[in-house]
Amino acid sequence: MIEVRNLRKSFGEVKAVDGVSFTARDGEITGLLGPNGAGKTTTLRMLYTLMKPDAGQVLVDGIDTVVEPVAVRRTLGVLPDARGLYKRLTARENIEYFAQLHGVETALMQQRREKLVDALEMRDILDRRTEGFSQGQRVKTAIARALVHDPKNVILDEPTNGLDVMSTRSMRAFLKAMKAEGRCVLFSSHIMQEVAALCDRIVVIAHGRVVADETPDALRAQTGETNLEDAFVKIIGSEEGLAA
Amino acid sequence: MSAILTVWWKEIRENLRDKRTVMSALIYAPLFGPIMFVVLINVQINREMAKAEGPLKVPVIGAQYAPNLIAALKRQGLEPQPAIAEPENAVRHRDTDVVLRIPASYGNAWNTGEPAQVELIYDASQMGTDTARERLQNMLKRYVSEQGALRLLARGISPAIATPVVVSERDQSTPQSRAGLLFGFLPYFFVIAIYIGGMYLAIDLTAGERERQSLEPLFANPVARSSILLGKLAAIGVFSFISLLLCVIGFSIAGHFMPSEKLGMSFDLGAAFVGQALLLELPLLALFAVGQTLIAAFAKTYREAQTYLGFLMILPAVPSMLMSFMPVKPAPWMYAVPLLGQQLGVSQLLRGGSVGMSEIGIALVCGFAVAFLIGLLTAQVYRSERLAISV
DSSP states (O other), X not given: OEEEEEEEEEETTXXXXXXXXXXXXXXXXXXXXXXXXXXXXXXXXXXXXXXXXXXXXXXXXXXXXXXXXXXXXXXXXXXXXXXXXXXXXXXXXXXXXXXXXXXXXXXHHHHHHHHHHHHTTOGGGTTSBSTTOOHHHHHHHHHHHHHTXXXXXXXXXXXXXXXXXXXXXXXXXXXXXXXHTTOEEEEEEXXXXXXXXXXXXXXXXXXXXXXXXXXXXXXXXXXXXXSHHHHHXXXXXXXXXXXX | OHHHHHHHHHHHHHHHTOHHHHHIIIIIHHHXXXXXXXXXXXXXXXHHHHHHHSOEEEEEESGGGOHHHHHHHHHTTEEEEOOOSOHHHHHHTTSSSEEEEOOTTHHHHHHHTSOOOOEEEEOTTSTTOHHHHHXXXXXXXXXXXXXXXXXXXXXXXXXXXXXXXXXXXXXXXXXXHHHHHHTTTHHHHXXXXXXXXXXXXXXXXXXXXXXXXXXXXXXXXXXXXXXXXXXHHHHHXXXXXXXXXXXXXXXXXXXXXXXXXXXXXXXXXXXXXXXXHHHHHHHHHHHHHXXXXXXXXXXXXXXXXXXXXXXXXXXXXXXXHHHHHSOOOOOGGXXXXXXXXXXXXXXXXXXXXXXXXXXXXXXXXXXXHHHHHHHHHHHHXXXXXXXXXXX
């Protein structure tokens, strides 16, 4: 479970995150929706301890990210905005490197790797160097790498960004499977359909603030719009930066 | 500890797959020095030897005015060449090293017992003309003293009277210390081997990872950034150490290809030299690894870091250059200054002298202390938020 309380972060004059609070529960998929530049990536970066908040608190399974960042990272699987694979290593070596950094035993690591490779349908690329991978192959490798230590909480920054239709569909199936396993899944997106199709809970962020935190149905009821797209536009107050 | 090893091994394995890094760190950087050295020195020596031993060919103007002089010079190995029209221009354009000109008044002056004048025309600013000029000067000096002695004898005076003081030179240089003079720039090659050996890794592991956006996922692992930094530094250290080792061994082998007996010099670049030189240079491995990583951490891209570090490559040359322009008497405190200490120590070893354990100790302690301080600064930069954010 990830609890975010009144999170703030400024870069000079710019208030990137300006008092964000929400909770992402276990066994649920929580979507962080907002236009480009709304503060989604900065919020997530504070969750996985890459950045320190100026104010506010993040608790991951009850552990404070500022007090015990290493312990927090142990319980997290992170797909950052920057996928950053090692081009001179194969997909398998990329995955094994992160497993070793997490201190996963070899036998256990192999078992988990095999499971992820099957779930992500990436056996054909496993022993290729990642240089020249397609966007979809890169994301698959990065996700396998992020989840090989079997984390309870999964944070994914725009996981379907740049994926084709087929890859997007299998990504959605994968997220649902993780939910079924009882994990806490938190992902960001600027694509409404995706959030609508997947999420149990939608947190809408605009200009660094949470402007809605509801189930998709409640969101429709709250805005009086039957169409989610119209509901979003109404909440955010503009169509800027949102993609259908 | 295991995280440090994991990072270390991954960086080594990944970079061994990069042709550019391997070529420059393990082939170009260490072997450039020894190969250039053997080739250049051999060419140079053979040329000088040919000049010093072969017949000396010098254009002579007015040879007909001094047949006795020319005959005496010929006996000493001179091969007079035909007169040339503009000797001043000829030496300035290096058509010839030196020209001997005998004025028409030579015969008259000789006969009346006046000092007869001959002219040597040369351009001292032309490299490599000294040998020919000095040989001709010495031939002339011998002729002058012989003739002077003969004149004194003819008047019943001992020639010794004209030599009130005899200077005997006692050169204290040994064949090995003369070799040290020739090897003067060798310490710099060692330093460069370390610098270039680790440079491409230092760039790739920080600026390169930043540019490829792989630092952010890496830092999301439950490993302290200081452990990641230590693993990376150790990988840089391994590459620069191998580069240094190859360079030292390269010079050790190159010593066997030197025409040392022709030079009256001797080289001892054996195991003792290799061992002591490696020990002395050890702190530089750490110093360069942290320094290069620090600078690479300020660069946003691989190319930017390459530009900074390429520019800084002249820094290690400063002690070498200073020592060749203003020769200083080695003092113990100098071993405490990184780079200067290594320069001094390796020069000393080359001259066949020994470097005391206390001097090596000072160089090691001070070098590692400076590396540690810069390392703290590097760790500070590594902890900063903006390091992981590439865009």
